[in-house]
Amino acid sequence: MGASQQIIHELLAEVVKRNPNEPEFHQAVLEVLESLEPVIERHPEFVESGVLRRIIEPERQIMFRVPWVDDDGHVQVNRGFRVQFNSCIGPYKGGLRFHPSVNLGIIKFLGFEQIFKNSLTGLPIGGGKGGSDFNPKGKSEGEVMRFCQSFMSELYRHIGADVDVPAGDIGVGGREIGYLYGQYKKCTGLYTGVLTGKGLTFGGSLVRTEATGYGLVYFIEEMLKANRQNLANKIVVISGSGNVAIYAAEKAGQLGAKVVAMSDSDGYIYDANGIDLDTVKRLKEVERRRIRAYSKYHPTSEFFEGSQGIWSVKCDIALPCATQNEINEESALKMVENGVMAVAEGANMPSTPEAVKVFQSNNVLFAPAKAANAGGVATSALEMSQNGMRCSWTFDEVDSRLQDIMKNIYNQTSRVADEYGCEGNLVTGANIAGFLKVANAMMAQGVV
Numbered sequence: 001m002g003a004s005q006q007i008i009h010e011l012l013a014e015v016v017k018r019n020p021n022e023p024e025f026h027q028a029v030l031e032v033l034e035s036l037e038p039v040i041e042r043h044p045e046f047v048e049s050g051v052l053r054r055i056i057e058p059e060r061q062i063m064f065r066v067p068w069v070d071d072d073g074h075v076q077v078n079r080g081f082r083v084q085f086n087s088c089i090g091p092y093k094g095g096l097r098f099h100p101s102v103n104l105g106i107i108k109f110l111g112f113e114q115i116f117k118n119s120l121t122g123l124p125i126g127g128g129k130g131g132s133d134f135n136p137k138g139k140s141e142g143e144v145m146r147f148c149q150s151f152m153s154e155l156y157r158h159i160g161a162d163v164d165v166p167a168g169d170i171g172v173g174g175r176e177i178g179y180l181y182g183q184y185k186k187c188t189g190l191y192t193g194v195l196t197g198k199g200l201t202f203g204g205s206l207v208r209t210e211a212t213g214y215g216l217v218y219f220i221e222e223m224l225k226a227n228r229q230n231l232a233n234k235i236v237v238i239s240g241s242g243n244v245a246i247y248a249a250e251k252a253g254q255l256g257a258k259v260v261a262m263s264d265s266d267g268y269i270y271d272a273n274g275i276d277l278d279t280v281k282r283l284k285e286v287e288r289r290r291i292r293a294y295s296k297y298h299p300t301s302e303f304f305e306g307s308q309g310i311w312s313v314k315c316d317i318a319l320p321c322a323t324q325n326e327i328n329e330e331s332a333l334k335m336v337e338n339g340v341m342a343v344a345e346g347a348n349m350p351s352t353p354e355a356v357k358v359f360q361s362n363n364v365l366f367a368p369a370k371a372a373n374a375g376g377v378a379t380s381a382l383e384m385s386q387n388g389m390r391c392s393w394t395f396d397e398v399d400s401r402l403q404d405i406m407k408n409i410y411n412q413t414s415r416v417a418d419e420y421g422c423e424g425n426l427v428t429g430a431n432i433a434g435f436l437k438v439a440n441a442m443m444a445q446g447v448v
């Protein structure tokens with residue numbers, strides 16, 4: 001084992017020992033540290049100054065009780081989290097996830113990845129993430145509002161426009177951000193851009209709703225272009241049917257691709273003629289129903305039980321946009337067998353490490369989450385700028401900035417991969433490029 005491998009090995013052992021029962025966090029740290037091997041060889045100062053040991057430890061982890069009263073008058077208690085991971089290049093920034101599977105380890109993996117993703121955007125934002133094990137499914141409007149109010153009654157003390165700026169993630173969209181914002185304002189009396197993804201009438205930015213999905217497709221376009229390909233007439237499969245999935249499908253369609261399958265946690269719909277996005281939007285954004293209802297309105301489509309099956313649908317391009325570890329080795333092998341040419345991650349860490357190896361060793365163009373889904377948080381940072389300047393940019397202005405940002409992220413990621421001898425490996429490129437900026441800032445700011 002070389003010296004840098006030995007260092008990585010020790011750091012990982014420490015992470016596993018100090019953070020027991022947090023497999024997703026271990027997975028996220030392992031991927032980044034493995035990519036950093038050539039960096040450690042070139043820059044021993046990052047080891048000597050303790051940058052590596054510091055970067056894997058959150059600056060602050062907040063856990064709190066979230067009590068609320070349901071429609072039957074029963075008291076419910078959930079757990080709230082905010083992990084403020086790294087504030088070296090800007091205030092903590094990252095979404096809130098409301099899903100029954102949420103625990104500290106999941107929030108830590110998301111917060112850790114957010115550091116490097118936010119760094120790649122080129123904008124001044126640190127890394128953080130939060131959420132709750134609250135399950136919004138089946139809850140009434142009033143229950144969601146009371147939950148959000150209780151959540152913010154504690155969170156407000158820890159956040160602020162120049163401190164920590166939360167946003168949406170799974171289970172948190174415009175509706176929840178509205179309730180959270182109202183309660184923040186009530187608790188503090190401040191009207192500041194403390195959350196992003198706000199409604200357009202109270203400080204939200206145009207394009208934020210579309211940004212993650214659109215950004216993902218802008219990234220793919222760049223990746224395909226560099227390989228003398230484009231999206232026209234490509235068959236696309238997209239997992240999930242939430243915010244990221246819907247707007248990835250919209251932009252892919254606008255650029256000439258055909259989306260033939262989408263899913264939720266119950267199962268997936270397939271339509272060889274192409275999915276009708278208006279129906280998906282109505283079912284998901286307006287009526288909050290299940291994707292299985294789609295086939296009632298489109299007789300040429302079929303619903304299949306179980307969300308894993310979507311990866312057996314033949315396609316040119318696959319966009320996992322649901323959740324972590326949704327593509328395992330077996331699914332990846334099936335996708336390769338079916339001739340997939342590109343995979344781009346809209347969700348955070350949707351491919352297991354084994355699945356990533358399958359794609360890379362079979363020359364599938366692979367766009368890792370940190371780079372490919374950074375358009376959402378980048379546009380959040382644009383919302384913060386507009387709030388700071390008390391102005392709003394037009395749709396085209398924000399969209400064109402988003403396109404530039406995604407282009408820059410692609411160029412930066414692929415250039416750094418080349419510089420470190422891993423041509424075409426965007427996982428390594430994204431991890432190294434994201435890390436270098438944060439590491440240099442940490443060095444400059446001393447041991448704090």
Ligand code: NDP
Nearest residue numbers: 169170171212240241242243244264265322323347348376
């Ligand atoms: P939404 O809540 O809008 O949608 C999530 C979608 O994924 C739903 O269709 C949901 O189905 C499905 N899903 C969630 N959990 C599971 C699960 N355990 N198994 C199967 N399907 C599941 O969330 P977003 O679209 O905002 O987020 C999707 C992914 O993108 C997440 O990984 C998130 O971290 C990531 N992301 C989001 C950004 C944003 O700006 N919103 C930015 C960057 C990344 P069901 O309704 O049945 O649960």
Ligand code: 2IT
Nearest residue numbers: 094095167169376377380
């Ligand atoms: O994972 C992510 O980047 C997000 N959920 C968006 C975070 C944000 O602050 O907009």
